[in-house]
Amino acid sequence: MDNIDKLIKENKSNDEISEKVNKRVEATLGMIMKEDIKEELQFESNMKKRFNIRKFAFVAGLAIIISVSLGVKYNVYAKVLDLLKSFEEKGEAPEKIDLYSKILDKKVNDSGYTVSIENIISDAHTIRIFYNINSDKTGEQKPGIWGNEMKIDDKDLVDYGGISSEEYLVQDDNKNWSGNMLVMRVGKELPKTFNFKWNIYNISNNEGKWNFDINVDSEELAKDTKTMDVNKGDKLDIGDFNIKNITLSPIELDITSKENINDKENPNAYINYIVLDENNKLLSLSSNYGVNKWINADNLSEVYYGYKLNGKLPSKMKIIPYEISNDSYNTMIGKSYAIGSKDVSLYKGENGSLDIESIEDKGDYVEVTVNIKGYLRADLLDRLLLVKNDSNNSKASNMNPESRKLINQNINNEKFILKFNKYFGKDKNYHISFNVGNDDKYLDNIYKIYEDKAIEVDLSK
Template sequence: MNNIDSKIQEKDIFKLFNEVKIDEKEFEDFEIDVQTLQKEKIKKNLKKKIKENKFHNSLKYVSAAAAIAVISLICIETATPAFAEKIPAINYIVQSINDRFDNHGEYIKYTQMINKTVSNNGIDFTINEVLADNSKFAITYTIKSDKKIKDLETFGLSKFLKVNGTQNGSTGSIMGYYVDDYTYVANEDIHTSLPQDSKMFDVDLNIDDIMGNKGTWNFAFGVSKEEITKSSLVFNPTNKISFPDGTNVNVDKVVFSPIDTSIFVNGTFKNYERHNTFNEWNYGSWIVYDDKGNELSWTGGGSQSNLNSKTFTGEFNFKSMKEIPKYLTVVPCNILSTGGGETHMVNGKEVTTPIDGYKTKEISKFIDGNFPIELVQGNVGKIVISEVKTENNITTIRFTATGKAPFTQANEVHVKDEAGNIVSPKLPALHRDENNPNVFTIEYKAFDKNKNYTIYTSDLSNYEFRDDLKFNIELNK
């Protein structure tokens, strides 16, 4: 709320509504296209806040008509396109960010508005919204500084998080973007131990460092997971898999929620070796397909290991599914790292060590206007580019991925300019056609007509698909 260039504060708006009568029917006739669910969310939040804020002071505020205009501005993302492009509307930030990254779950329906701001040392930190189920805690926040900010992509909240007074280990992912040089908006999914025997839990966030900026930004609030857990479907399969390296994996549960799909596992291992990019146990990268053979769109995941007991727990996360399949098919993989870095804590400081990775072979072709363009990805499959077009200052590349893992293959398609610089795509980096799951598009800022561009991928030789270890997860109730 403090992101809006206005002197009127959120508390002033809600105080204003204590002094006026509101006809809910006024919200039924917006002149813009607002989904019914969004209208109901607006009315629900207004009624809730008005009930919670029964102040009796008689301060002078703007007229009721002006108040409705202000509420329309801050509550409806589509009210002012230029404004909405920068700051998502209240209660829609988590939906807006996930839509921006092509994660189309029902976030609006299950988000809980917090909108608490703590200011310290020139930085306003706002907790906008939260959302939780039995395994994941999602939190949307805004960082606004009086100085230019950068490198917040690596900032995370999990190390400051306590649930019911306890700090547990966690894995997760962060999606965010810069509104301008001074404002950053992000959504962080934290997978951690959440209470299973209650519908509510308490959260404490005691932040003392934001990318080297010391200060105090403390928050405490309650979170409900009742609604989303009621709308989730949970399966408890009986899969027990023994891998050749001595790793034993139990599929604990599979959860289909309105916002994502998750597979939870636990197991034991003999040797602690980091063979792949995402996990700390062999065959810890899973390519998963539905009962129609379509690869699920992965979004993240991770594992936690105990070296003393040689046990681990982990989860694989995918985008939400419209239909519940009869079974899932899993092909375990080893994915050899192509390089990067590994971060360790040394004397209380983060130290990054470069890692020399496996070298794949680049497969590339000039974008010369002759289509189709075919890129063969080793023995995994191929990419066929059918179109590259530029409209409205956006260049769109459309292609089909065929092979062992089309979604995974599509994520390995990139563009570079004639100087060899990688061209960054617009977010989300990859669009998947809902009706044709092997068809994808990537959007870029319009290519320079006076420059040459190359589209490229790799032979994916760092992917070791273990079809011989393939198994099904039956989804029976």
């Protein structure tokens, strides 16, 4: 055990793996030891007994078997650890997720594809599955799941109010292995322990049976999770809100809010929140792709919001409500800014400021350097579009997913270099548009921040 521990620490420097993860490795290896040899090594150490050469041979042989077994399981654990760390480094998995993970290493092979589930972790509203698909079949694209069904305690996932799902991918530099993380959010609260069935029946247009039956236990995570009742709110122009509670999990922070919108003139109006820590820094959304809000399937006025903790639990938190209404920007492309433009002021008003420092053509994409201030950075930057004029038609696209991720992971930065992929050809017939029409006051008319109605919560209690 000491040799294995030494091996781990020699191959995983402090820069690569935290002390807490080291402890998790030690605990897991201890678990492996118990599972593999607890029966074989349950003989008493009795100094009065005579030395037995047969027992010595048995123990020596057993030690060799154990070392081989541990070597195999260590390799599995190291692979899963690398997989988790890769997602953590990319900002796609919570930093402490590896501390609450259990290695599964369940594999099913059919029709030339091997699906392996390495890990699964669940909290109150989220299921994260780490899995791989391997195949000897050649092809440029990584195999993907084209048909599947999921059940929780033999109920369809939709019965739990499935709200959203996101797929993430990592791959090593040599493309020797890759991993997927599937994140599913549900409206109803999940049990702390449940049976999860995942039946896959189509991979990349190849039919087969890849069925998994897994017992999920999130008791350990639940022990380190606490819910604080808040029950504070106020009235806004478009309705009212009440922050019911805050759930503090080691891997995520969730806010439960009850909201009633009564603006009949603006049926699409809605409420959102700016969340700050004790240092007045913005918290990142739980998803790098903007999906941090989901609705209780049993009570449509109850809304959940998820935020990343970035490895640190805030001691205090300020929740500032803001509303979005009268938004018709979808039909208002706005002013155009050509490739090569520099030092363009897009917006300066009640909700901050946004300037373009430069717009450069990079061949496959257009690179836009921006400077931004204010609370609504993600909202404002999401209004930037890459537009191509093609005959009488205009084709538009948002920034690429990597840029969205960059913003969310560094939401407190005041400068970003964003990439807009050229989805409609590699020529230079593109320009950047700020999607607010031609009215400089447009943003101030649709966004309203209520700093005077902020809810402050002491999380240290």
